[in-house]
Amino acid sequence: MSGSVARLLTALALALLAGTAPAGEIPTAERRSGYDFMSRETRTMQDDDTANPGMLGVLDGGALWARKTGAAGRACADCHGDERASMKGVAARYPAFDTTLKRPVNLEQRINLCRTERQRAPALAYESRELLALTAYVARQSRGLPIDIAADTRTQPFLDNGRAAFYRRQGQLNLACSQCHDDNWGKRLAGNTIPQAHPTGYPVYRLEWQSLGSLQRRLRNCLVGIRAEPYEYGAPELVELELFLMWRARGMAIETPGVRP
Amino acid sequence: MNRETSRRTFLQAAAAGLGLGAVVTVAPAHATPEAMQDAIRKVVGSSRVSKGRVKLELPPLSENGNTVPLTVSVESPMTPADHVRAIHVFTELNPQPDVVSFRFGPRAGLARVSTRIRLANTQTVTAIGELSDGSFWSASAAVVVTLAACLEDA
Amino acid sequence: MASALVNVPPRARRGEIIEIKTLISHPMETGYRRSQLGAAIPRDIIRLFVCTYNGTEVFRAELHPAIAANPFLVFSTVATESGTIAFQWTGDNGFSATESAAITVD
Numbered sequence: 001m002s003g004s005v006a007r008l009l010t011a012l013a014l015a016l017l018a019g020t021a022p023a024g025e026i027p028t029a030e031r032r033s034g035y036d037f038m039s040r041e042t043r044t045m046q047d048d049d050t051a052n053p054g055m056l057g058v059l060d061g062g063a064l065w066a067r068k069t070g071a072a073g074r075a076c077a078d079c080h081g082d083e084r085a086s087m088k089g090v091a092a093r094y095p096a097f098d099t100t101l102k103r104p105v106n107l108e109q110r111i112n113l114c115r116t117e118r119q120r121a122p123a124l125a126y127e128s129r130e131l132l133a134l135t136a137y138v139a140r141q142s143r144g145l146p147i148d149i150a151a152d153t154r155t156q157p158f159l160d161n162g163r164a165a166f167y168r169r170q171g172q173l174n175l176a177c178s179q180c181h182d183d184n185w186g187k188r189l190a191g192n193t194i195p196q197a198h199p200t201g202y203p204v205y206r207l208e209w210q211s212l213g214s215l216q217r218r219l220r221n222c223l224v225g226i227r228a229e230p231y232e233y234g235a236p237e238l239v240e241l242e243l244f245l246m247w248r249a250r251g252m253a254i255e256t257p258g259v260r261p
Numbered sequence: 262m263n264r265e266t267s268r269r270t271f272l273q274a275a276a277a278g279l280g281l282g283a284v285v286t287v288a289p290a291h292a293t294p295e296a297m298q299d300a301i302r303k304v305v306g307s308s309r310v311s312k313g314r315v316k317l318e319l320p321p322l323s324e325n326g327n328t329v330p331l332t333v334s335v336e337s338p339m340t341p342a343d344h345v346r347a348i349h350v351f352t353e354l355n356p357q358p359d360v361v362s363f364r365f366g367p368r369a370g371l372a373r374v375s376t377r378i379r380l381a382n383t384q385t386v387t388a389i390g391e392l393s394d395g396s397f398w399s400a401s402a403a404v405v406v407t408l409a410a411c412l413e414d415a
Numbered sequence: 416m417a418s419a420l421v422n423v424p425p426r427a428r429r430g431e432i433i434e435i436k437t438l439i440s441h442p443m444e445t446g447y448r449r450s451q452l453g454a455a456i457p458r459d460i461i462r463l464f465v466c467t468y469n470g471t472e473v474f475r476a477e478l479h480p481a482i483a484a485n486p487f488l489v490f491s492t493v494a495t496e497s498g499t500i501a502f503q504w505t506g507d508n509g510f511s512a513t514e515s516a517a518i519t520v521d
Contacts, residue, residue, distance in 0.1 A: 050422035053487070056418050059420060192410045207324065210442070210483070221411060359481070361482055366473065369493070375490075378481050379445070
């Protein structure tokens with residue numbers, strides 16, 4: 001057993017034995033962004049646009065937004081015009097149902113659908129610098145707006161899958177997301193404070209990554225952490241979990257580009 | 262620090278393909294406090310280093326060793342006759358002791374710089390201020406560095 | 416494409432000490448990391464940052480691998496005259512980036 005697994009098990013065992021943690025959903029009034037669990041220095045890093053390393057990605061994204069590309073020779077700006085108006089509120093309602101694919105797609109997939117179908121350009125690879133930059137740029141236009149995911153008849157089955165995944169024990173450590181993020185948020189796990197896992201700042205500049213990264217990267221990171229097989233990028237299971245997490249965080253403000261430890 | 266190139270890790274890497282270029286951080290032999298003293302001596306020569314005048318601000322507990330905010334300053338009138346020539350920052354347990362050297366002149370206004378550094382372990386960081394009169398001053402600060410709970414690579 | 420964010424106050428009074436913030440995109444690869452299959456990843460860092468004010472150097476920083484990725488520097492200079500404050504970053508593998516900002520000093 002590696003050192004990090006032993007540490008994780010011990011810390012979790014102690015946390016669970018320490019007291020009767022309330023099980024179940026976090027009441028709406030008690031929901032807090034990961035921002036609230038960070039140190040003053042890291043919060044300052046997020047708050048200051050001239051010091052937030054995620055803003056470098058937003059800067060790159062702005063350049064990509066204006067660049068003509070693909071067989072159609074179109075820039076995002078050519079169809080969408082001023083992003084401050086056209087993209088306002090968009091990130092707050094993703095993942096969203098795509099009527100052609102008949103399933104929800106996340107913002108990265110939506111951008112790639114535009115690229116392949118409208119710009120007739122190749123899709124950008126998941127976690128590529130370009131896709132992260134464009135996603136950050138689009139999501140930045142929703143900063144401060146409340147997450148607005150509504151469950152309707154079309155999205156409900158996918159939302160239910162995501163919810164089931166959140167509460168399902170999995171991996172060699174046999175842990176469910178809810179055990180850390182519903183039942184033990186605010187407690188410490190090997191030097192970090194466990195957040196409630198609301199995806200308010202994505203794509204996020206994670207100090208551990210030293211770069212911007214997507215919510216899917218973070219979810220895969222968690223799956224590796226509990227020693228479960230991580231789904232491939234773009235897998236429907238990950239999109240369903242994203243959908244559930246965004247729904248769980250509905251009403252909370254978008255912070256993109258967030259900074260997190 | 263052990264590096265487990267286990268079969269599972271290898272398979273994971275193979276499955277991930279190029280992906281993110283998954284990496285593991287393997288700490289080589291650390292620099293020692295002696296190596297730091299050598300690095301400091303390269304800067305100050307045989308001059309004496311006195312404690313004081315330098316203010317080093319670091320969080321006592323860093324959230325992530327990859328990015329630790331640091332502010333270092335030296336009180337000085339910053340005139341042509343009396344100013345700070347340089348501030349050098351060292352660590353005792355990073356793979357190498359040098360972190361950064363800042364060089365000022367009277368046009369700086371303030372000998373005060375903020376940046377973000379990497380710390381490989383819990384350790385003490387030392388800043389040496391070099392004044393225009395040739396004197397050297399130092400300050401140190403200890404920082405606790407923890408690993409992230411769920412590492413990305415197994 | 417190295418992107419940089421610099422923050423220089425657009426106006427200042429003569430003699431005022433102004434604070435300048437710079438943030439540049441760069442991985443600052445330490446040279447100490449290895450891939451999962453054991454291959455060493457070579458060092459690739461920014462080594463030098465120089466700030467000039469109407470051509471005169473006013474601040475410099477010599478960086479080592481212990482500077483965090485996407486180097487962030489906040490420093491001061493005296494607003495002496497109107498003109499251009501310029502920034503240059505140079506490093507391994509021929510890395511070179513420049514940025515500048517105009518300042519009006521009254």
